[in-house]
Amino acid sequence: MKVVRYSVDGSEQYGISGSDGNIQRLKGSPLEGLHPSGHVDALGSVRVLSPFHRPRVFGLGYNYHAHSQEVGKNTPTLPVLFMKPSTTVIGSDEAIVYPPDGENIHFEGELTVIIGKEARHVSEIDALNYVFGYTCGNDVSDRVLQRRESEYGCLLMGKGYDTFAPIGPVVETELDPSNLRILTRVNGELRQNGNTADLVYDVPALIAYLSKYMTLLPGDHIMTGTPAGVGPIRPGDTIEVEIEGIGVLRNPVVTSVTSAASVDAGRANNQAALPR
Template identity: 50%
Template sequence: MKIYHFLHEGRARFGVLEEQGVVRAMRGSPFDGDMTLDEERWPLAGLQLLAPTVARPRIFGVGFNYRSHILETGRPLPDIPPLFMKPDTSLLAPGGAIVYPRGSTVVHYEAELVAVIGRRARHVRQEDALAHVLGYTCGNDVSERTIQRQEMAMGLMTLGKAFDTFAPIGPCIETAVDPAALRLRARLNGKVVQEGNTADLLFGVDALVAYLSRAVTLLPGDLIMTGTPGGVGPLRPGDAVEIEIDGIGTLANTVVEEDA
Protein backbone atom coordinates (compact mmCIF):
# COMPACT_ATOMS: atom_id res chain seq x y z
CA MET A 1 0.00 0.00 0.00
CA LYS A 2 1.27 3.46 -0.94
CA ILE A 3 0.28 6.27 1.45
CA TYR A 4 0.53 9.87 0.25
CA HIS A 5 0.45 13.11 2.23
CA PHE A 6 -0.86 16.12 0.31
CA LEU A 7 -2.63 19.46 0.44
CA HIS A 8 -6.27 19.66 -0.59
CA GLU A 9 -8.11 22.97 -0.32
CA GLY A 10 -5.52 24.20 2.15
CA ARG A 11 -5.81 21.14 4.41
CA ALA A 12 -3.16 18.47 4.85
CA ARG A 13 -4.62 15.05 4.09
CA PHE A 14 -3.44 11.46 3.82
CA GLY A 15 -4.62 9.05 1.17
CA VAL A 16 -3.98 5.67 -0.41
CA LEU A 17 -3.06 5.11 -4.03
CA GLU A 18 -5.63 3.11 -5.95
CA GLU A 19 -5.58 1.92 -9.53
CA GLN A 20 -5.06 4.25 -12.48
CA GLY A 21 -3.20 6.91 -10.50
CA VAL A 22 -6.06 7.89 -8.20
CA VAL A 23 -5.62 8.68 -4.50
CA ARG A 24 -8.46 7.86 -2.09
CA ALA A 25 -8.59 10.03 1.02
CA MET A 26 -8.23 8.83 4.60
CA ARG A 27 -10.51 10.31 7.24
CA GLY A 28 -7.63 10.71 9.65
CA SER A 29 -3.93 9.98 9.76
CA PRO A 30 -1.98 6.71 9.75
CA PHE A 31 -0.01 8.16 12.67
CA ASP A 32 -3.04 8.45 14.93
CA GLY A 33 -4.36 5.04 13.94
CA ASP A 34 -7.28 6.24 11.80
CA MET A 35 -6.74 4.77 8.34
CA THR A 36 -10.45 4.60 7.51
CA LEU A 37 -11.00 5.52 3.87
CA ASP A 38 -13.42 8.19 2.65
CA GLU A 39 -15.15 8.21 -0.71
CA GLU A 40 -13.22 11.29 -1.90
CA ARG A 41 -10.74 10.59 -4.69
CA TRP A 42 -8.36 12.75 -6.70
CA PRO A 43 -5.84 12.14 -9.49
CA LEU A 44 -2.36 11.83 -7.99
CA ALA A 45 -0.89 13.99 -10.75
CA GLY A 46 -2.96 16.98 -9.58
CA LEU A 47 -2.02 16.85 -5.90
CA GLN A 48 0.53 19.02 -4.13
CA LEU A 49 2.56 16.46 -2.21
CA LEU A 50 3.91 16.95 1.29
CA ALA A 51 6.63 14.95 3.03
CA PRO A 52 4.86 11.70 4.04
CA THR A 53 5.05 12.08 7.82
CA VAL A 54 3.80 14.29 10.64
CA ALA A 55 4.25 18.05 10.48
CA ARG A 56 7.38 18.20 12.66
CA PRO A 57 9.04 14.78 12.82
CA ARG A 58 12.25 13.85 14.53
CA ILE A 59 14.79 12.84 11.90
CA PHE A 60 17.50 10.35 12.87
CA GLY A 61 20.41 9.79 10.52
CA VAL A 62 23.02 7.04 10.31
CA GLY A 63 26.51 7.71 9.01
CA PHE A 64 28.69 5.03 7.40
CA ASN A 65 26.12 2.24 7.29
CA TYR A 66 26.78 0.77 3.83
CA ARG A 67 29.87 -1.36 3.52
CA SER A 68 30.56 0.16 0.07
CA HIS A 69 30.48 3.70 1.46
CA ILE A 70 32.66 2.79 4.45
CA LEU A 71 35.23 1.18 2.16
CA GLU A 72 35.42 4.22 -0.14
CA THR A 73 36.20 6.42 2.89
CA GLY A 74 38.89 4.05 4.19
CA ARG A 75 37.25 3.80 7.60
CA PRO A 76 36.94 0.64 9.73
CA LEU A 77 33.50 -0.91 10.15
CA PRO A 78 31.80 0.69 13.20
CA ASP A 79 30.74 -1.44 16.15
CA ILE A 80 27.56 0.60 16.75
CA PRO A 81 25.49 2.78 14.41
CA PRO A 82 27.09 6.25 14.06
CA LEU A 83 24.00 8.40 14.69
CA PHE A 84 23.16 12.06 14.20
CA MET A 85 19.94 14.09 13.99
CA LYS A 86 18.58 16.57 11.48
CA PRO A 87 16.16 19.28 12.68
CA ASP A 88 12.57 19.29 11.43
CA THR A 89 13.35 22.52 9.55
CA SER A 90 15.51 20.44 7.21
CA LEU A 91 12.42 18.50 6.04
CA LEU A 92 11.56 19.10 2.37
CA ALA A 93 8.58 17.88 0.35
CA PRO A 94 8.76 16.11 -2.99
CA GLY A 95 9.23 18.68 -5.72
CA GLY A 96 10.63 21.26 -3.32
CA ALA A 97 13.86 23.17 -3.84
CA ILE A 98 17.03 22.26 -1.95
CA VAL A 99 18.62 25.58 -0.96
CA TYR A 100 22.37 25.71 -1.66
CA PRO A 101 23.76 27.67 1.31
CA ARG A 102 25.50 31.00 0.83
CA GLY A 103 29.28 30.58 0.98
CA SER A 104 29.21 26.80 0.53
CA THR A 105 31.37 25.10 -2.10
CA VAL A 106 30.89 21.38 -1.41
CA VAL A 107 27.33 20.09 -0.98
CA HIS A 108 26.57 16.42 -1.68
CA TYR A 109 23.51 14.26 -2.39
CA GLU A 110 23.06 10.98 -0.49
CA ALA A 111 20.40 8.48 -1.63
CA GLU A 112 18.81 6.75 1.36
CA LEU A 113 16.05 4.39 2.40
CA VAL A 114 13.97 6.01 5.15
CA ALA A 115 12.01 4.01 7.72
CA VAL A 116 8.83 5.74 8.94
CA ILE A 117 7.82 4.83 12.49
CA GLY A 118 4.14 3.96 12.87
CA ARG A 119 3.91 2.76 16.50
CA ARG A 120 5.52 3.96 19.72
CA ALA A 121 8.70 1.98 20.37
CA ARG A 122 10.73 1.75 23.57
CA HIS A 123 13.07 -1.10 24.49
CA VAL A 124 11.88 -3.21 21.57
CA ARG A 125 13.70 -6.40 20.63
CA GLN A 126 15.30 -6.56 17.21
CA GLU A 127 13.03 -9.43 16.20
CA ASP A 128 9.98 -7.26 17.03
CA ALA A 129 11.29 -3.97 15.70
CA LEU A 130 9.76 -3.97 12.21
CA ALA A 131 6.28 -4.22 13.71
CA HIS A 132 6.78 -0.60 14.83
CA VAL A 133 7.57 0.61 11.29
CA LEU A 134 4.64 1.87 9.22
CA GLY A 135 6.60 1.67 5.97
CA TYR A 136 9.43 3.08 3.91
CA THR A 137 10.13 6.06 1.69
CA CYS A 138 12.98 7.70 -0.22
CA GLY A 139 15.28 10.28 1.30
CA ASN A 140 18.19 12.51 0.35
CA ASP A 141 20.58 13.24 3.23
CA VAL A 142 21.96 16.45 1.71
CA SER A 143 25.26 17.34 3.38
CA GLU A 144 27.48 20.42 3.53
CA ARG A 145 30.86 18.69 3.45
CA THR A 146 33.19 21.56 4.43
CA ILE A 147 31.46 22.01 7.78
CA GLN A 148 30.88 18.27 8.17
CA ARG A 149 34.60 17.48 7.78
CA GLN A 150 35.52 20.16 10.31
CA GLU A 151 32.97 18.74 12.72
CA MET A 152 34.07 15.14 12.20
CA ALA A 153 37.64 16.13 13.04
CA MET A 154 36.23 17.05 16.46
CA GLY A 155 34.26 13.80 16.74
CA LEU A 156 30.79 15.12 15.96
CA MET A 157 28.40 15.51 13.02
CA THR A 158 25.69 18.15 13.41
CA LEU A 159 25.52 21.41 11.46
CA GLY A 160 26.80 20.02 8.16
CA LYS A 161 23.67 17.84 8.03
CA ALA A 162 21.25 20.37 9.50
CA PHE A 163 20.70 23.15 6.97
CA ASP A 164 17.13 24.05 6.04
CA THR A 165 15.82 21.84 3.17
CA PHE A 166 18.61 19.25 3.67
CA ALA A 167 16.17 16.35 4.27
CA PRO A 168 14.00 15.82 1.18
CA ILE A 169 11.59 12.93 1.90
CA GLY A 170 8.99 11.18 -0.28
CA PRO A 171 7.08 10.71 -2.45
CA CYS A 172 5.02 8.21 -0.39
CA ILE A 173 5.17 5.57 2.32
CA GLU A 174 5.19 2.03 0.94
CA THR A 175 4.03 -0.46 3.56
CA ALA A 176 4.73 -3.69 1.67
CA VAL A 177 8.43 -3.88 0.82
CA ASP A 178 11.30 -5.83 2.37
CA PRO A 179 13.79 -3.23 3.70
CA ALA A 180 16.61 -5.77 3.53
CA ALA A 181 16.56 -6.17 -0.28
CA LEU A 182 15.85 -2.89 -2.05
CA ARG A 183 17.78 -1.37 -4.93
CA LEU A 184 18.26 2.39 -4.72
CA ARG A 185 19.87 4.94 -7.00
CA ALA A 186 20.43 8.67 -7.38
CA ARG A 187 20.14 10.49 -10.70
CA LEU A 188 21.65 13.91 -11.26
CA ASN A 189 20.24 15.79 -14.24
CA GLY A 190 18.97 12.47 -15.60
CA LYS A 191 22.24 10.53 -15.20
CA VAL A 192 22.63 7.69 -12.69
CA VAL A 193 25.38 8.76 -10.28
CA GLN A 194 24.83 6.46 -7.30
CA GLU A 195 23.48 2.94 -6.96
CA GLY A 196 23.30 0.37 -4.19
CA ASN A 197 21.21 -2.25 -2.44
CA THR A 198 20.03 -2.34 1.17
CA ALA A 199 21.48 -5.85 1.39
CA ASP A 200 24.78 -3.97 1.85
CA LEU A 201 23.60 -2.28 5.06
CA LEU A 202 25.79 -2.95 8.07
CA PHE A 203 22.91 -2.23 10.48
CA GLY A 204 19.49 -3.07 9.06
CA VAL A 205 16.25 -1.28 9.88
CA ASP A 206 15.39 -3.79 12.61
CA ALA A 207 18.75 -3.27 14.29
CA LEU A 208 18.47 0.53 14.06
CA VAL A 209 14.97 0.63 15.57
CA ALA A 210 16.00 -1.68 18.40
CA TYR A 211 19.21 0.26 19.08
CA LEU A 212 17.54 3.69 19.07
CA SER A 213 14.66 2.50 21.24
CA ARG A 214 17.10 1.54 24.01
CA ALA A 215 17.54 5.26 24.70
CA VAL A 216 14.77 7.12 22.85
CA THR A 217 11.02 6.58 22.79
CA LEU A 218 10.34 6.45 19.06
CA LEU A 219 7.05 8.08 18.12
CA PRO A 220 4.70 7.76 15.15
CA GLY A 221 6.05 9.87 12.30
CA ASP A 222 9.69 9.69 13.36
CA LEU A 223 12.04 9.12 10.45
CA ILE A 224 15.18 7.00 10.36
CA MET A 225 17.44 7.77 7.41
CA THR A 226 19.38 4.52 7.17
CA GLY A 227 22.58 5.65 5.44
CA THR A 228 23.89 5.92 1.90
CA PRO A 229 25.84 3.56 -0.38
CA GLY A 230 29.05 4.47 -2.16
CA GLY A 231 29.05 7.06 -4.92
CA VAL A 232 27.98 10.27 -3.19
CA GLY A 233 28.81 13.43 -5.12
CA PRO A 234 28.31 17.16 -5.53
CA LEU A 235 25.21 19.22 -6.15
CA ARG A 236 25.13 22.69 -7.68
CA PRO A 237 22.41 25.32 -8.08
CA GLY A 238 20.35 24.49 -11.15
CA ASP A 239 20.67 20.73 -10.71
CA ALA A 240 17.76 18.31 -10.66
CA VAL A 241 18.27 15.33 -8.34
CA GLU A 242 16.15 12.20 -8.08
CA ILE A 243 16.28 9.41 -5.50
CA GLU A 244 14.59 6.21 -6.68
CA ILE A 245 13.97 3.03 -4.70
CA ASP A 246 12.44 -0.04 -6.30
CA GLY A 247 8.91 -0.69 -5.09
CA ILE A 248 8.57 2.76 -3.50
CA GLY A 249 8.96 5.43 -6.18
CA THR A 250 11.03 8.48 -7.06
CA LEU A 251 11.75 11.56 -4.97
CA ALA A 252 12.54 14.53 -7.24
CA ASN A 253 13.93 17.91 -6.15
CA THR A 254 15.75 20.83 -7.69
CA VAL A 255 18.64 22.86 -6.27
CA VAL A 256 18.52 26.66 -5.99
CA GLU A 257 21.00 29.21 -4.74
CA GLU A 258 20.22 30.85 -1.42
CA ASP A 259 19.05 34.43 -1.76
CA ALA A 260 21.66 37.06 -0.98
Protein backbone atom coordinates in the same frame (compact mmCIF):
# COMPACT_ATOMS: atom_id res chain seq x y z
CA MET B 1 -0.24 0.52 0.18
CA LYS B 2 1.26 3.84 -0.83
CA VAL B 3 0.28 6.57 1.62
CA VAL B 4 0.68 10.20 0.60
CA ARG B 5 0.26 13.55 2.36
CA TYR B 6 -1.00 16.29 0.08
CA SER B 7 -2.57 19.70 -0.16
CA VAL B 8 -5.88 20.20 -1.96
CA ASP B 9 -8.35 23.09 -1.88
CA GLY B 10 -6.38 24.81 0.85
CA SER B 11 -6.29 21.87 3.25
CA GLU B 12 -3.79 19.12 4.04
CA GLN B 13 -4.95 15.54 3.69
CA TYR B 14 -3.62 12.00 3.80
CA GLY B 15 -4.62 9.39 1.29
CA ILE B 16 -3.83 6.10 -0.39
CA SER B 17 -2.38 6.57 -3.86
CA GLY B 18 -3.75 4.09 -6.38
CA SER B 19 -2.49 2.82 -9.72
CA ASP B 20 -5.44 4.54 -11.44
CA GLY B 21 -4.12 8.03 -10.67
CA ASN B 22 -6.61 8.66 -7.89
CA ILE B 23 -6.09 9.15 -4.16
CA GLN B 24 -8.49 7.60 -1.64
CA ARG B 25 -8.64 10.26 1.05
CA LEU B 26 -8.26 9.08 4.66
CA LYS B 27 -10.30 10.30 7.61
CA GLY B 28 -7.27 11.40 9.59
CA SER B 29 -3.63 10.63 10.23
CA PRO B 30 -2.52 7.27 8.85
CA LEU B 31 -0.68 6.70 12.14
CA GLU B 32 -4.12 6.37 13.71
CA GLY B 33 -5.31 3.85 11.11
CA LEU B 34 -5.89 3.68 7.36
CA HIS B 35 -9.58 4.59 7.40
CA PRO B 36 -10.98 5.79 4.03
CA SER B 37 -13.24 8.81 4.15
CA GLY B 38 -15.04 7.89 0.94
CA HIS B 39 -13.69 10.98 -0.86
CA VAL B 40 -11.49 10.60 -3.94
CA ASP B 41 -8.98 13.19 -5.16
CA ALA B 42 -7.39 13.14 -8.60
CA LEU B 43 -3.61 12.99 -8.34
CA GLY B 44 -3.22 15.74 -10.94
CA SER B 45 -5.27 18.17 -8.85
CA VAL B 46 -3.22 17.96 -5.64
CA ARG B 47 0.16 19.11 -4.38
CA VAL B 48 2.18 16.26 -2.86
CA LEU B 49 3.93 17.12 0.43
CA SER B 50 6.58 15.44 2.55
CA PRO B 51 5.04 12.36 4.22
CA PHE B 52 4.80 13.97 7.68
CA HIS B 53 5.12 17.56 8.88
CA ARG B 54 8.42 18.33 10.65
CA PRO B 55 9.24 14.91 12.09
CA ARG B 56 12.17 13.91 14.26
CA VAL B 57 14.89 12.68 11.89
CA PHE B 58 17.66 10.26 12.84
CA GLY B 59 20.58 9.83 10.46
CA LEU B 60 23.21 7.10 10.08
CA GLY B 61 26.81 7.49 9.03
CA TYR B 62 28.96 4.81 7.39
CA ASN B 63 26.14 2.26 7.38
CA TYR B 64 26.96 0.67 4.01
CA HIS B 65 30.08 -1.45 3.70
CA ALA B 66 30.90 -0.06 0.24
CA HIS B 67 30.44 3.56 1.34
CA SER B 68 32.77 3.10 4.33
CA GLN B 69 35.38 1.72 1.93
CA GLU B 70 35.05 4.61 -0.53
CA VAL B 71 35.65 7.20 2.20
CA GLY B 72 38.43 5.24 3.89
CA LYS B 73 36.60 4.43 7.12
CA ASN B 74 36.62 1.20 9.08
CA THR B 75 33.32 -0.60 9.42
CA PRO B 76 31.70 0.92 12.54
CA THR B 77 31.34 -1.24 15.64
CA LEU B 78 28.12 0.53 16.63
CA PRO B 79 25.58 2.61 14.68
CA VAL B 80 27.01 6.09 13.99
CA LEU B 81 24.01 8.30 14.70
CA PHE B 82 23.18 11.97 14.34
CA MET B 83 19.99 14.02 14.08
CA LYS B 84 18.76 16.42 11.45
CA PRO B 85 16.49 19.31 12.51
CA SER B 86 12.84 18.91 11.58
CA THR B 87 13.15 22.05 9.42
CA THR B 88 15.46 20.19 7.04
CA VAL B 89 12.52 18.17 5.73
CA ILE B 90 11.01 19.00 2.35
CA GLY B 91 8.90 16.98 -0.07
CA SER B 92 9.43 15.69 -3.56
CA ASP B 93 9.77 18.44 -6.20
CA GLU B 94 10.56 21.03 -3.53
CA ALA B 95 13.88 22.82 -3.91
CA ILE B 96 17.11 22.14 -2.05
CA VAL B 97 18.58 25.56 -1.24
CA TYR B 98 22.34 25.65 -1.84
CA PRO B 99 24.01 27.57 1.05
CA PRO B 100 25.43 30.99 0.07
CA ASP B 101 28.82 29.97 1.50
CA GLY B 102 28.59 26.35 0.37
CA GLU B 103 31.72 24.86 -1.16
CA ASN B 104 31.16 21.10 -1.33
CA ILE B 105 27.54 19.99 -0.89
CA HIS B 106 26.81 16.29 -1.46
CA PHE B 107 23.74 14.15 -2.15
CA GLU B 108 23.14 10.91 -0.22
CA GLY B 109 20.28 8.71 -1.41
CA GLU B 110 18.81 6.63 1.43
CA LEU B 111 16.02 4.30 2.47
CA THR B 112 14.02 6.06 5.17
CA VAL B 113 12.02 4.19 7.81
CA ILE B 114 8.85 5.71 9.31
CA ILE B 115 8.02 4.54 12.84
CA GLY B 116 4.35 3.68 13.31
CA LYS B 117 3.95 3.30 17.06
CA GLU B 118 5.79 4.09 20.26
CA ALA B 119 8.81 1.85 20.68
CA ARG B 120 11.02 1.30 23.73
CA HIS B 121 13.34 -1.65 24.43
CA VAL B 122 12.27 -3.37 21.22
CA SER B 123 13.97 -6.60 20.15
CA GLU B 124 15.28 -7.10 16.63
CA ILE B 125 12.79 -9.92 16.18
CA ASP B 126 9.84 -7.62 16.88
CA ALA B 127 11.29 -4.40 15.42
CA LEU B 128 9.51 -4.41 12.06
CA ASN B 129 6.16 -4.55 13.87
CA TYR B 130 6.83 -0.94 14.91
CA VAL B 131 7.34 0.29 11.35
CA PHE B 132 4.60 2.19 9.58
CA GLY B 133 6.36 2.15 6.21
CA TYR B 134 9.29 3.16 4.04
CA THR B 135 10.11 6.05 1.76
CA CYS B 136 12.98 7.68 -0.14
CA GLY B 137 15.34 10.19 1.47
CA ASN B 138 18.29 12.38 0.58
CA ASP B 139 20.68 13.24 3.41
CA VAL B 140 22.13 16.41 1.84
CA SER B 141 25.44 17.28 3.51
CA ASP B 142 27.89 20.17 3.63
CA ARG B 143 31.19 18.25 3.61
CA VAL B 144 33.41 21.18 4.57
CA LEU B 145 31.37 22.07 7.65
CA GLN B 146 30.77 18.40 8.43
CA ARG B 147 34.51 17.66 8.57
CA ARG B 148 35.22 20.72 10.71
CA GLU B 149 32.54 19.65 13.19
CA SER B 150 33.73 16.03 13.18
CA GLU B 151 37.16 17.13 14.40
CA TYR B 152 35.45 18.02 17.67
CA GLY B 153 33.22 14.96 17.84
CA CYS B 154 29.96 16.57 16.78
CA LEU B 155 27.77 16.58 13.68
CA LEU B 156 24.84 18.95 13.29
CA MET B 157 25.21 22.04 11.13
CA GLY B 158 26.81 20.20 8.22
CA LYS B 159 23.64 18.12 8.02
CA GLY B 160 21.20 20.67 9.38
CA TYR B 161 20.56 23.41 6.82
CA ASP B 162 16.92 24.05 5.99
CA THR B 163 15.88 21.86 2.99
CA PHE B 164 18.72 19.34 3.59
CA ALA B 165 16.37 16.35 4.07
CA PRO B 166 14.15 15.75 1.06
CA ILE B 167 11.73 12.91 1.91
CA GLY B 168 9.04 11.18 -0.18
CA PRO B 169 7.07 11.04 -2.35
CA VAL B 170 5.00 8.27 -0.73
CA VAL B 171 5.26 5.87 2.20
CA GLU B 172 5.00 2.23 1.17
CA THR B 173 3.51 0.24 4.04
CA GLU B 174 4.09 -3.24 2.62
CA LEU B 175 7.77 -3.69 1.84
CA ASP B 176 10.67 -5.93 2.83
CA PRO B 177 13.59 -3.55 3.59
CA SER B 178 16.29 -6.22 3.49
CA ASN B 179 16.99 -6.31 -0.26
CA LEU B 180 16.00 -3.08 -2.01
CA ARG B 181 17.82 -1.41 -4.87
CA ILE B 182 18.65 2.27 -4.36
CA LEU B 183 19.51 4.50 -7.31
CA THR B 184 20.55 8.15 -7.24
CA ARG B 185 20.77 10.26 -10.38
CA VAL B 186 22.08 13.79 -10.90
CA ASN B 187 20.64 15.42 -14.04
CA GLY B 188 19.69 11.95 -15.27
CA GLU B 189 23.19 10.49 -14.78
CA LEU B 190 23.37 7.47 -12.48
CA ARG B 191 25.65 8.16 -9.49
CA GLN B 192 24.57 5.60 -6.89
CA ASN B 193 23.51 2.01 -7.49
CA GLY B 194 23.26 0.26 -4.14
CA ASN B 195 21.21 -2.29 -2.27
CA THR B 196 20.04 -2.44 1.35
CA ALA B 197 21.55 -5.93 1.53
CA ASP B 198 24.88 -4.06 1.98
CA LEU B 199 23.76 -2.32 5.19
CA VAL B 200 26.10 -2.71 8.14
CA TYR B 201 23.16 -2.41 10.56
CA ASP B 202 19.85 -3.39 9.01
CA VAL B 203 16.47 -1.89 9.85
CA PRO B 204 15.58 -4.23 12.76
CA ALA B 205 19.02 -3.69 14.31
CA LEU B 206 18.68 0.10 14.06
CA ILE B 207 15.23 0.17 15.66
CA ALA B 208 16.36 -2.13 18.47
CA TYR B 209 19.47 -0.02 19.10
CA LEU B 210 17.68 3.33 19.11
CA SER B 211 14.84 2.08 21.30
CA LYS B 212 17.34 0.78 23.85
CA TYR B 213 18.31 4.37 24.66
CA MET B 214 15.22 6.43 23.86
CA THR B 215 11.54 6.17 23.10
CA LEU B 216 10.81 6.19 19.39
CA LEU B 217 7.59 8.02 18.56
CA PRO B 218 5.01 7.56 15.81
CA GLY B 219 6.16 9.51 12.76
CA ASP B 220 9.87 9.41 13.62
CA HIS B 221 12.13 9.05 10.56
CA ILE B 222 15.25 6.90 10.45
CA MET B 223 17.46 7.63 7.44
CA THR B 224 19.41 4.38 7.22
CA GLY B 225 22.63 5.57 5.56
CA THR B 226 23.83 5.93 2.00
CA PRO B 227 25.45 3.50 -0.47
CA ALA B 228 28.72 4.18 -2.27
CA GLY B 229 28.82 6.86 -4.96
CA VAL B 230 28.09 10.07 -3.07
CA GLY B 231 29.13 13.26 -4.80
CA PRO B 232 28.66 16.99 -5.23
CA ILE B 233 25.62 18.94 -6.35
CA ARG B 234 25.39 22.46 -7.75
CA PRO B 235 22.61 25.01 -8.28
CA GLY B 236 20.68 24.06 -11.40
CA ASP B 237 21.03 20.32 -10.78
CA THR B 238 18.11 17.94 -10.32
CA ILE B 239 18.62 15.06 -7.89
CA GLU B 240 16.55 11.87 -8.08
CA VAL B 241 16.53 9.10 -5.50
CA GLU B 242 14.70 5.96 -6.61
CA ILE B 243 13.95 2.93 -4.45
CA GLU B 244 12.19 -0.08 -5.87
CA GLY B 245 8.66 -0.50 -4.60
CA ILE B 246 8.43 3.13 -3.48
CA GLY B 247 9.03 5.56 -6.35
CA VAL B 248 11.23 8.53 -7.18
CA LEU B 249 12.10 11.45 -4.92
CA ARG B 250 13.01 14.37 -7.18
CA ASN B 251 14.40 17.76 -6.10
CA PRO B 252 15.96 20.70 -7.95
CA VAL B 253 18.87 22.62 -6.43
CA VAL B 254 18.56 26.41 -6.28
CA THR B 255 20.60 29.32 -4.94
CA SER B 256 18.10 31.08 -2.69
CA VAL B 257 14.84 30.85 -0.80
CA THR B 258 13.30 33.11 -3.45
CA SER B 259 14.31 30.65 -6.15
CA ALA B 260 12.90 27.81 -4.06
CA ALA B 261 9.55 29.59 -3.78
CA SER B 262 9.47 30.02 -7.54
CA VAL B 263 10.12 26.32 -8.07
CA ASP B 264 7.53 25.43 -5.44
CA ALA B 265 4.85 27.53 -7.13
CA GLY B 266 5.31 25.70 -10.39
CA ARG B 267 5.38 22.13 -9.11
CA ALA B 268 1.73 21.49 -8.23
CA ASN B 269 0.99 19.54 -11.39
CA ASN B 270 4.33 17.75 -11.61
CA GLN B 271 3.57 14.40 -10.00
CA ALA B 272 5.61 12.13 -12.29
CA ALA B 273 7.56 10.87 -9.28
CA LEU B 274 4.52 9.03 -7.92
CA PRO B 275 4.30 5.40 -9.11
CA ARG B 276 1.09 4.34 -10.77
